[in-house]
Amino acid sequence: MAGLWEREVGRLRPKRFANAFMASRDFVQSLGIQKRLREHRGCVNTVSFNSSGSLLLSGSDDMTLVLWNWEAGTPATSFHTGHENNVLHAQFMPFSGDRSIVTAGADGEVRHLQMREGGPVVVDRFVELEYPVHRLAVEPGSPHTFYSCGGDGSVWHFDLRGKEATKLFSCASINDETTEIIELYAIAMDPRNPCYFALSGSDEYVRLYDRRKNYVNGDSLFGSPVEHFCPPHLIGQNKDGITGLAFSQAGEMLASYSYDNIYLFEREHGLHFNNFKVGEKLLMDETMGATLPLSVEKLPVPQTFKGHQNMQTVKGVNFLGPNYDFVASGSDCGYVFIWRKKGGELIRVMKGDKRIVNCVEQHPSESIFASSGIDTSIKIWGGGGSEDPSIANFDEVDDPDPYLFSMSSDSDSSVYMDDYIFAPVSGSSDGEDEDDDSSGEDTSSDEGDEEDTEEMAEGDESEEEDTEEMADGDEGEEDDKDGDGDMDDE
Secondary structure, three states: OOOHHHHHOOOOOHHHHHHHHHOOHHHHHHOEEEEEEEOOOOOEEEEEEOOOOOOEEEEEOOOEEEEEEOOOOEEEEEEEOOOOOOEEEEEEOOOOOOOEEEEEEOOOEEEEEEEOOOOOEEEEEEEEOOOOEEEEEEOOOOOOEEEEEEOOOEEEEEEOOOOEEEEEEEOEOOOOOOOOEOOEEEEEEOOOOOOEEEEEEOOOOEEEEEHHHOOOOOOOOOOOOOEEEOOHHHOOOOOOOEEEEEEOOOOOEEEEEOOOOEEEEOHHHOOOOOOOEOOOOEEEEOOOOEEEEOOHHHOOOOEEEOOOOOOOOOOOEEEEOOOOOEEEEOOOOOEEEEEEOOOOOEEEEEEOOOOOEEEEEEOOOOOEEEEEEOOOEEEEEEOOOOOOOOOEOHHHOOOOOOOOOOOOOOOOOOOOOOOOOOOOOOOOOOOOOOOOOOOOOOOOOHHHHHHHHHHHHHHHHHHHHHHHHHOOOHHHHHHHHHHHHHHHHO
16 A cells, blocks of 8 residues: 555654545445434435534435534434425535524525524524425535525525625526526636636536626626536537536536536636637637637536436535545436546545445545435445445446446547446345335335246146146146145145
8 A cells, every 4th residue: 555654654644544545446335334224204415524523414305404514424413404395405604503403495495494402493493485496505614604596597695694685697608699598507706716606507607607797786697607627529419517616725616417418617717818718619819810710629628527317407516535536427327426626537436325426425534424315224334344345446336228328438429339338227225224214115025026937837737737637637637736835835
């Protein structure tokens, strides 16, 4: 193992060795399910750690929140949120002693929940919209300020000090002359500079905004993005949208596209940075004083991460590792996918759900992450031995489904390669707990069903022989009945 000798002789500090190991292929290959957290009675749509990593917060279709002592595998507390539909997202507010939580739901509501010492949970409802509120973004370092985005295309700013909710703008389609509003699925804030936040929704563009340039007096009805990002081959082509966004501490941004791949955008991939005028596809050549068409082939191609499937649900995407060395995502096939950020190599594919994995969330300081999806349980993953024999490398996954795509680290190709195929969505539930939910199929009776089928076939053959013998007389008929009885006894 790289760095082991240096650590043993004192040349490498334990913390640096731990970070180096967590950034290695060995660490990813050692990952396995360490615990399963069971309390919810519906799909788990959101998981997030508090700042110290001692608690895990989860929200579900059962409209409850659970605060977990994840190391012990037990709930610290749970309560109903007041939402009348699925809880889609929940976050701790910073510097609040983990007692201030904000939630968004499919009922169109944004709520603030305060847990009083030894008392009830106080709930404030901030807004009630006609469409689901998909995602929240908490301002780093602020115990008071956060944002939301939802299905009606609106972006809201909230301040807990005055219990204020302010609509900033609605997000409009770029390619539609009628300024049709698009659905918004994700919002993320740049941790280096909280003035910047990114939005994505039901078209192909990631929009980057500077909140200092978006007025709240109605002058910026549709907002004013300072930058747009999109893979060159999808400009003007993708109508399925982007379901997940994530920033790294270095300002890199991940975007998970529906019916496509995950892409890593940096500053040089910005369309405005490359003098590409979004919507008109024109390049202004100031030296020539003329407007020239710009071919999309001249735009830089972002790093691509291929192999997973994002078609059925709204999935997130995230970085893993102390230095954001890896990219992780769930998939419609029920597996967790992990790629190396540099080069886009797919390293691990691990069984994480009977049907679909939607969320992957890293612990703030340890080599731990949590995943959730359609199952009612939450999986805690870590290095070392696994309780689950279903953990497999991607080249060990069987039962291929032609509708699930393969991967290639080629970043300049827009088509999936057919090097590897993965297991189907409705495949085996190997490695999953049988009592995760009542909808899980019981596969234990398959062997019995086969034996029953064989016995029925033997019975049919005996019945044919019986019919022939009945024609010979009553004595033969009695013998036949005895024979049937013997078969039944067997």
